[in-house]
Amino acid sequence: MSESTDPNRTVLLRRGEVHSPADPFATAMVVERGQVAWVGSEGAADAFADGVDEVVDLDGALVTPAFTDAHVHTTATGLALTGLDLSDAPTLGAALGLVRDFARSRPGDTVLLGHGWDAARWPERRAPRRDELDEATGGRPLYLSRIDVHSAVATTALLDLVPGVRHADGFHDAGPLLGDAHHAVRAAAFDAVTPAQRTAAQRAALAHAASVGIGSVHECGGPHISSEDDFTALLALAAEGDGPRVVGYWAEQNVDRARELGAAGAAGDLFVDGSIGSHTACLHHDYADAAHTGTAHLDAAAVAAHVVACTEAGLQAGFHAIGDAAVTAVADGVRAAAEKTGLARVRAARHRVEHAEMLTARTVADFAELGLTASVQPAFDALWGGPDGMYAERLGAERAARLNPFAALLRAGVPLAFGSDSPVTPFDPWGAVRAAAFHRTPEHRVSVRAAFTAHTRGGWRAVGRDDAGVLVPGAPADYAVWRTGDLVVQAPDDRVARWSTDPRSGTPGLPVLAPGAELPVCLRTVVGGRTVFVRPGE
Structure with a gap:
């Protein structure tokens, strides 16, 4: 398999499986000037063979949209x-x-x-x-x-x-x-990190992201997390176009400064609280293993003021909120902002909440009404969930079982964007999809298809782009090529257990991701038509 790094060339990929809602049976795709130009069947691909700059033989490989990691440091x-x-x-x-x-x-x-x-x-x-x-x-x-x-x-x-x-x-x-x-x-x-060390670290991180099929990352920077120089240097490095796209969020209440730094929003890790593992997530009731309720950094009034400022400036607002008291403060603050600026303006701004782990039925409904995106990390449940995990130790089994309710969020119509919070958990998008589909609390599980969408199209929607993260004509040519086993279609009325290989379903297949199954291996990652990763030997 070969492919040019020139984004202006016209490339035909054929003899594979192309995951596209435009054609659930697609085996070929044409990329032209950094965009998807066509998807379809192998027979129809013959009409393009003489008019392209390059033909890529996929040899049965799977082509999917590149993943977006919606929370990265x-x-x-x-x-x-x-x-x-x-x-x-x-x-x-x-x-x-x-x-x-x-x-x-x-x-x-x-x-x-x-x-x-x-x-x-x-x-x-x-x-x-x-x-x-x-x-x-x-x-x-x-x-x-x-x-x-x-x-x-x-x-x-x-x-x-x-x-x-x-x-x-x-x-x-x-x-x-x-x-x-x-x-x-x-x-x-x-x-103490020199500019040269910083650049080397940023290149290493982006190269690793590309190697696992990630085409975009949302950088969550801020004055308490990194530095302005670090943030602007990363955006400049990404603009060179040799790796994944980077959308930057700057976690500061100074909206003008976020704009000056080139941020998409004064958002990301703007801390309302801390973390469960460090006993700093802000709770309504004491920790099970500590006689306090954690740490609150912003209250509802501060959240409201920030959301109003961002909405009026045309920027996204966003907050780090994990504990139930912190998530409630965000919901109450955004509602107060909507009463001042108007609900439609707040919803149109697509403000974000990072992590959003301890939700109640009320806050789930608030997220849906206010148009908040939940930027969440399924790997957290895989790492710390379950009756014997860290969450249960910190919160008790009953509260722990309510964490990360992905299914409830989807049922309510809350947009989901999946990420890793790397380096908290590693870049592992297929692992995150599996973690959401096989959540340790069964009622929180979502379909593989919904999880895959949250880790591809969901990240683009979270930054205001509804035309990307999917392989259809006109979309950005951000895709990954995978070596994988059989593709299956999940039954629409069953989140996990029932699968089908019947092509009559009319639904694009995805790899088998059951626990213990081998995850797909990334062979190539392409961003805007430019190849940014090739597995050695391919």
């Missing part, structure tokens, strides 16, 4: 890919050993950076202590974020570089850093 993802990753460390002792080895291997780093520890999965059930990290690093500065990136541990040497941090909110001498203390230490750690 690109530089942090790249640093995790190229640096210290503790997500697979099975014990605290193993994690400390990895820290020790990493420090020895990077003698020239001003600050050592690592990510991914999760004490809830370790038998020791505790975070690394500062004295243990001081010993493992030989007294060097180290920043080590928890898997949810809402808390971190650091060495004494790094704390000494941050004046006043020991008196900041969220500083704990014997435990992980939270809140303002965490933000200050994280800023100091990432300030």
